[in-house]
Amino acid sequence: MSSGAIVVESHPADTLLRAERLPHILCPGCGIGSVVHTYVDAIAASGIPQDKHVCVSGIGCSGRAAGYVNVDSYHTTHGRSIPFALGIATYRPELHVTVISGDGDLTAIGGNHFIHAARRSVALLVLCINNFNYGMTGGQAGPTTPLSAMSRTTPHGCWERPFNLPFLAQAVGASYVARWTVLHVRQLRAALIHAMNKEGFRFIEILSPCPTGFGRPNDIGDGISEMQNYLRRCVVDNGIDLRQTDIDLTQQDSPIYVGDFVDVDRPSFRPQVVQHAH
Amino acid sequence: MSSGAIVVESHPADTLLRAERLPHILCPGCGIGSVVHTYVDAIAASGIPQDKHVCVSGIGCSGRAAGYVNVDSYHTTHGRSIPFALGIATYRPELHVTVISGDGDLTAIGGNHFIHAARRSVALLVLCINNFNYGMTGGQAGPTTPLSAMSRTTPHGCWERPFNLPFLAQAVGASYVARWTVLHVRQLRAALIHAMNKEGFRFIEILSPCPTGFGRPNDIGDGISEMQNYLRRCVVDNGIDLRQTDIDLTQQDSPIYVGDFVDVDRPSFRPQVVQHAH
Amino acid sequence: MSVHTRVPIDAASMQVPRGQVYTIPNRCKGCNFCIQFCPKEVLEFSEAINNKGYHFPIVRKGKEEQCIHCRFCDLICPELAIFTRELESAPAQGA
Amino acid sequence: MSVHTRVPIDAASMQVPRGQVYTIPNRCKGCNFCIQFCPKEVLEFSEAINNKGYHFPIVRKGKEEQCIHCRFCDLICPELAIFTRELESAPAQGA
């Protein structure tokens, strides 16, 4: 064993995780683990008791995130994490509910719940881990797959324009909108802590490498290459007009804008309730 | 019989309608009939043969529109008019497919198909007849019901913020976005003719009176009163920033912006096809 | 605001057309749109009721020659119960 | 751009902390994130492989005292296989 690093058996964050389930099922170079890690780190720093955090996810690689965090956690059906979470968050407003899922789950099949929860200003923090494809089923295109990108369902290149998710989130009323990448764990952590303590519908898009489903067919290579791509191209611009935040991955030199784009006060959705009568 | 008006048995537009089904089932003072009328008038003026027009609708009062127009017409399931229409429009790109439905059908249950069709730039003209409630089931709130408005499911006043549909349509990539009211039949007719001859996803929100489901519980009165409300409050502003086009009906004096808001060139979605091999 | 027409630049020099009103009384549900929004206030409700029990539009006394065939009553009618046709010259037929 | 730290205004006057690297080699899947993005280039791959067959991070020869406990390797590790702790003073324990 090398000198310098002390070999141990557990990580300080293990208490925030279902450590007995590690290692997780995700591929080497996948960024989802980093998001889970940053999320639990933010939980510890949020000032909100761990027991009052709830995590809800849908289906797909990112949907598996809920299975690794040591809070009440619910791994639901494809696309339905947001209405499921709405049930928890509106019935128990004292709980802090975070939805962690992927681009396919949240914005393909789950797109309607996304726009309605934002419109209603439901008290949810929604993390969309965007790896530009359906990883769990082996790399098909989705609504964030860039133009021209190769995938198992776009063998000649994707010919659909992807969503600009921050712009969409703003158009439907999110109180907080940010975009970071897995590389920006420090900014992501700060964004998470800030968003956990806000009202309304809060949305963070997190760009993440997927070497298996996206990197490989698009000649990006492994996870670290995708990360270096982010390092090279990301531009922080918190004040940018969100009409400009499309991601055009096929233009290798175009900027990818990241930042804390929207941060407004908007009270959380609270259905009319006099008091709970149990 | 009075002098001045000649009493006849049929209307010149009857050939564009399934006249044998008239009178339609819609209430007195409802604006949906006016939209149907203006739509068929636009068909006649569109320069596109009547046989190449197709009309698709969903469920609800507005969904019944398809049943009255004398083109190939499909009255589908709740919320699914857009993907149904996508099937027609992408398989037969020579057809001009218009979706006519209501706010509940298109933006509540059908919201996901709406944003995805716009993202893809599917060759559809989508008319959302927005009467601020679910009329067919008797006047429940929906995603366009204004704050504070009374309905059968908001007996103490609506507490959810409604969608700003033009802004949403822009955020997801519509090539054409307009808003008019049933009162603006002339502008609506022009918008329809223009939009019928454009590519991509074209969206027109049409504000319409619903005396039964919306006017009555909100003390607006009958259809003509809602129309007079539009006459008084509508402001045409084609160039307005769509972040400003929320409709706040509870503020009786706030403007309701109408106009041809977005008009850009965006090619229609065409899946990769070499040629049809029948 | 006006919803009726976009005024053409050369409006003053244009000849205003004349129109003839046609109605299908039994289609009418009495919504009042055509009457209220006729730019020339040509129309009013009948005293008679149609077979569904509604009063329907008729041309006001004295307004028989005022219709300008702008088609507004036609387009806005939800029931396709009224329309106009352009007259070549006065007087109106069937008045 | 830098993703590592937001430079505080009084950076020059601050004392740079020192850190100790800890690893859980059998969790590592060799993604290379910690090694590539360590701002002090403290880490490198081991020659040995872990029980899943991956090379895992070790501290480079000569870099044993360079860790500044910035936590970047920790947070970015998808496998929770590495972390650092702040040292009160030199030298690093267990090196």
Added chain:
Amino acid sequence: MQEEAVDNEVTEIRISGYGGQGVVLAGQLLGKAASLYDNKSAVFTQSYGPEARGGASCADVVVSSAPVDYPLVSHPDVLVTLFQEAYMKYRPMMKPGGILILEPDLVQVKKDEVPHHRVPATKIAEGLGRKIVANVVALGYLVGITNVVGREAVEECIRATVKKQTIDLNLRAFDAGFSLAAKERVAS
């Protein structure tokens, strides 16, 4: 024959008019009075759906001294019509020998119509100051003529059902209709 006896326990009543005439309230009051205040059983149903809007609508009540099984009115024993279209639509379904009550100012009967009851409910209601209670006038008449439910039961039901400030008006409307029927019964 005993079978007849069973079926005769059941009275099928249809009150029909157009939207806004309050036929639904009249039907509900009748059914509720029978069901809660008169030791009978009753089922109330009404027409639903967009096809029911605007046109003729009806409120149906089945009253019986035994529990009501089949809940629908197929062939009314008693038909009240307050609107021409309702008369045209529902008259043919009436049971032969049934009781027909109509609002003469709003309904014109066919030439060959059988003997029937004409109740100027709207005028009577207007006489009471509120045209809107024509429905309750008609109800009063119906109860007075048929005795399908007790007068007191309906009055109690009205007191328990309508808004406080309209109790008196409704009771007077009911009484007006009931009294007219009583007079006619005496006369006939």
Added chain:
Amino acid sequence: MQEEAVDNEVTEIRISGYGGQGVVLAGQLLGKAASLYDNKSAVFTQSYGPEARGGASCADVVVSSAPVDYPLVSHPDVLVTLFQEAYMKYRPMMKPGGILILEPDLVQVKKDEVPHHRVPATKIAEGLGRKIVANVVALGYLVGITNVVGREAVEECIRATVKKQTIDLNLRAFDAGFSLAAKERVAS
């Protein structure tokens, strides 16, 4: 006993390794050769799902002179392992008396392992210039040892399946494995 005869017609083969070693292609070639070029029946299956990623994966082939009914490999008659984890995972399922083939540079056997075949497929492939064809070397060896499918059938299958520019390389790899087996058969 006739039952045995039926079952003995079937050979269950599992080729296992880690992702990227090409075990899937090796299995497909074997099954396809048997099925299309050697008048036998064969079914090919593979491990699926996220749990199959990263870790040990396997390509299973059932070969029979009669139609294959049950398509899965439960207890391999022939087990090829190119990876330690695969050896650990699948060795216990092997049929007693089955044939075990392994890559000695990547698999360390248990002390009490039965006699088995050691094929340095990676080194042989590297000798041919492309480490990537270690899978086909192993396939060649497997065919050479078991004769479960004819040599010509596999060669024809390779020609019909792989990219044109790699046909020769793959044929040489197959031959290298097959020849090694032939030598060993002679030796034993």
Added chain:
Amino acid sequence: MTPATAPAIDEHPRVISGDHFMLGDHACAEGALAAGLDFYGGYPITPSTEIMEHLAERLPAVGGTFVQMEDEIASVAAIIGASVAGARVMTATSGPGFSLMMENIGLAAIMEVPIVIVDVQRASPSTGLPTSVGQSDLLQVRWGSHGDYSVIVYCPSSPQECFDLTIAAFNAADQYRVPSFVLMDEIVGHMTERVVVPPQEKIQRVYRKRPSVPPGSPEFLPFKADEDLVPPMAHAGEGYKVHMTGLTHDERGYPSLTAQTHEKLINRIVDKVRLNADRIVRYELINTEDAEIVVVALGCTARSARRAVARARMKGIRAGMLRPITMWPFPQTVLKELAGNGVVKRFVVPEINLGQLCREVHRHTALPVTRLNHPGGAMITPDQILEALEA
């Protein structure tokens, strides 16, 4: 975004004890309130809308949470979410909306989350006749989601039963941690009849079992069942840090993707209803002691059947009736007893569908079964049933 002021709670009792002349749909809503409904998520659809409208008024006034969702899928997902957070939950819909809920019904089944779904049946398939009666979701409610699971389904025949059986559905959902259903029909939902609401203290509420150990106890396994095959349920926010998933899972709730875990889990979620069927099943028998012909009917059709049986008796026909009150579990024991008692010679099954109940009757008897049905839009009349009895 400020909620409008809702009335103070005291003026609005949760249980409106007393006699009422009440719409079936409203009786269902009042039953839910009496059963302790905490959270309603729904979407309007004829002929169930009146349930939702009634609760829009009533539920917030008694301190509950009412949310109109964007569609039926969101509705069922939201009530599952609220239920894991501890709420007594319900949604109501009709055929088209019910079809949309199928996927998440499976989630509730495998996660063992108590939910109550009301389906007011209309003439179907598809949009069909939205305002007219049907009884054609009898098999869908049992088999509509993919895979094997179990459900408990009540079929009221009257507004009174809409009230009573909605309470039963809440209790069954909690007791067995299953999706339970009130399968009404348009006639029953849209008829107004006397409904007696008992005093609050007479209304029995059965609640889901709760963990007997405190949060953090290592012995607490969220999916370890007791002898009744039902595991105690910990709620979100209580500190138990449960994990629940739609994947096949072990007793800790963690995904365990093996056939062994699957068999254990799925057999248990099916068996907890199957093996308790005798306790769950409800039915009504009329004049079956000496009956030679037994009508099997439910919902509004049972009302016609009761009339027909009475009239048949007067004509000297020895008719009787079995009314399944639970469609699922199906009252097969009593049906088999009737079929085997040597007296019954024939069954008559009137229903407003093309033979769904009849199929189930067939499974349990070899006696002749007379079908009497049409696909919807009208009731089957007493006359029609009488004719079938006389045939």
Added chain:
Amino acid sequence: MTPATAPAIDEHPRVISGDHFMLGDHACAEGALAAGLDFYGGYPITPSTEIMEHLAERLPAVGGTFVQMEDEIASVAAIIGASVAGARVMTATSGPGFSLMMENIGLAAIMEVPIVIVDVQRASPSTGLPTSVGQSDLLQVRWGSHGDYSVIVYCPSSPQECFDLTIAAFNAADQYRVPSFVLMDEIVGHMTERVVVPPQEKIQRVYRKRPSVPPGSPEFLPFKADEDLVPPMAHAGEGYKVHMTGLTHDERGYPSLTAQTHEKLINRIVDKVRLNADRIVRYELINTEDAEIVVVALGCTARSARRAVARARMKGIRAGMLRPITMWPFPQTVLKELAGNGVVKRFVVPEINLGQLCREVHRHTALPVTRLNHPGGAMITPDQILEALEA
């Protein structure tokens, strides 16, 4: 937005005649191509994804239209839309996605729009075991949408049948204007075996009937059926100006909201399959001539059963097998014949669910039926079936 260049059509034959060693999922996709697939709308889900991926490559290359939709509901809606515009259409999914399609399956049924849906069954309910085998959608495919309707359902046992029966499903969908289904299972979908693709001219395509009168003819009524109960179909854009609705409709296609219209329409859409069942039903019999025990099995389980029957015969047990190739209409006639032939003494029904096929077998025989099942995740082995035969 410019489509990427697709390969020229000549290099890519629609029918790849010849012998192949092919994945079941791919064979299904090739069967669709051979059947004339024009439009595919789908959404990825294990274990059906390979069908979609294969068509993503192949369909555009032969001039067809491939669209990946935003979800399964959109997928089925889109193929119904394309079908009314004249396309031969298909989508493929698995349990969770299939559950989402239920509402629009009802629309296709009542609008009489030919569609083909492939459901590759996995261990269920809910998310279950996504990559493992199940056969538990047998009843859902028949009853999963609200109301009464009819379907035609094929259950392949091999990649060859995935190819052949997908073609059959296209032909049946068009011939009867019904939703038809290829109900695969994960084992069959994920196994690779020899598939013989016949020469193009040997592949029979049956197309929907088309109007015999020109557009505008007053005698053309879009929902007036011929003697076979199936109406000719006019497509969008041809000038017939049809109206189609999910509401109950008359022969013109116009809403007609009466019980009479409903009965006429729904009876017809059910009868067009029911009365043609003998023509539609397919099954395979093995060794049933003298069989005392008959195994009834389908899909991958039939492969184990075939082996078990062969081994039982060697042991002197007179076993045979009935393999339903169409699950619906169910081969009830042959089952009843077997049950009544005086030789058969018992049925054994192995299946990867908790007794769905068994239920159907029970309905048609009074003989003992041995259940042999588990809810999914593994095949039933020949040994297990043999044991049941020996018991």
